[in-house]
Amino acid sequence: MSDSPRYLVAKYVSDLQRMEPRNIGVVVWAGGGVSARFLAEKPESPGDIDGRSIPPFVASMGAYKQWVDFWRDELKRGFTKGAGGKRGFTKGAGGDQIEYLKHSSKGNFCLVDGGVILDDVGIKQLPELTDELFYRLVDSRAWEDPRDVVLDRIADDVIKKLQLARNSSFHTRYEVACRIAPNVNERFEFSHAFKNGSLKRLYQRVPLARRPTPLRRTIHDSAWMFEKVVQQGIIERDQAIALVYATEENKRDPEVSWSFDVLGSVARIANLADPTEAVSAFIIE
Numbered sequence: 001m002s003d004s005p006r007y008l009v010a011k012y013v014s015d016l017q018r019m020e021p022r023n024i025g026v027v028v029w030a031g032g033g034v035s036a037r038f039l040a041e042k043p044e045s046p047g048d049i050d051g052r053s054i055p056p057f058v059a060s061m062g063a064y065k066q067w068v069d070f071w072r073d074e075l076k077r078g079f080t081k082g083a084g085g086k087r088g089f090t091k092g093a094g095g096d097q098i099e100y101l102k103h104s105s106k107g108n109f110c111l112v113d114g115g116v117i118l119d120d121v122g123i124k125q126l127p128e129l130t131d132e133l134f135y136r137l138v139d140s141r142a143w144e145d146p147r148d149v150v151l152d153r154i155a156d157d158v159i160k161k162l163q164l165a166r167n168s169s170f171h172t173r174y175e176v177a178c179r180i181a182p183n184v185n186e187r188f189e190f191s192h193a194f195k196n197g198s199l200k201r202l203y204q205r206v207p208l209a210r211r212p213t214p215l216r217r218t219i220h221d222s223a224w225m226f227e228k229v230v231q232q233g234i235i236e237r238d239q240a241i242a243l244v245y246a247t248e249e250n251k252r253d254p255e256v257s258w259s260f261d262v263l264g265s266v267a268r269i270a271n272l273a274d275p276t277e278a279v280s281a282f283i284i285e
Contacts, residue, residue: 005030005117006098007133010038010071012064013108014057022057024064026133027071027111029098031123034075035130038068039138047072051150052207052245059108061149067109074101148207151245154272155191155205158282169196176202178228188225191243194284199234201284202226203241206263208256219259226266240267241281247273 010025025038036046040053049065058064074097098113105111114137121129164170174193180186192203206222209215226240242263250256250273263269270281 005119005121005129007114007117008098008101008111009114009137011110011112012058013110014059016108021110022055023138024055024058025068025071026114026130026137027075027101028126028130028133030117030121030126030129033123033126034097035126036072036075037130037134038071040064041068052148052209054149061153063108070104071101071111074104148205148209148245151205151207151243151272154245154278155243158272158278159192162279162282164282169194169200171195174202176229176234178232178234180228186228188229190225199239201239201241202229202235203243203281204267205243206259208244208246208250208259215255215259219262223262223266226263230266237266238268242267242269243272243281244269245272 005028007026007028009023010027011021012024013019013021025036027034027036039055040049040051042048042050047068049061049068051061054061054064101111102113114133117129159165159170171193172191174190174195176188176190176193176199177185178188190202191205192201194200204222204225207218209218222242226242229235230237230240244259244263246256246260251260260269270277272278272281
């Protein structure tokens with residue numbers, strides 16, 4: 001392998017026929033070392049995936065975690081110390097480690113050549129180079145469209161467990177026409193609703209994004225919807241349910257705590273991190 005710094009770009013292809021890949025990470029070799037960074041990794045814990053930050057274009061949280069784990073495991077196994085303590089790369093089926101990683105990728109996840117860096121980069125500069133390539137190449141829009149895949153999975157599992165899809169009173173993606181000002185109406189789309197003659201419940205799945213900007217935007221949008229439908233008498237406040245997922249650790253975050261305060265001022269909060277609360281939120285007595 002050339003001594004010049006090289007890098008691979010991790011890509012996700014949602015539709016293998018259309019072949020429209022999205023960049024999800026970078027792997028960089030320079031100065032005798034290797035470094036990687038992938039979307040949704042916790043900054044203080046590389047390889048540890050925060051499900052709330054997985055971009056919405058990725059269909060499977062499980063598959064995403066498996067591929068990031070695989071790539072990082074291969075980097076650890078492939079990067080070794082040889083004779084005299086000299087650091088180098090284990091040979092793989094396709095040649096050096098770069099070729100091996102490229103050929104081991106398949107399906108929706110792949111690593112492709114990014115190129116060669118002409119500047120000299122020492123191992124101390126490797127993390128900085130990795131961050132620079134990550135910010136330059138990885139689609140930043142993925143961070144601006146928050147989705148909580150854990151929240152979605154739990155909510156979907158509860159709906160399936162309670163067989164709500166068979167309940168004619170239960171609706172998904174339910175639209176409500178609401179007056180927001182004199183002579184001004186707006187249509188709000190809620191995640192779910194119960195309507196049996198009259199409207200009994202409105203639910204909104206509210207992802208608690210890690211970044212403050214998308215988090216606050218999501219909270220404000222959800223709170224606005226709940227506030228208006230309650231003000232117009234479409235439902236009572238206790239019939240408005242904000243579905244969230246927050247562990248005890250999450251709730252200690254000031255931004256998440258603020259989110260609970262805002263949502264709680266206009267609706268009931270159902271934290272699906274509690275299995276009992278997750279089920280009871282969808283039961284109407």
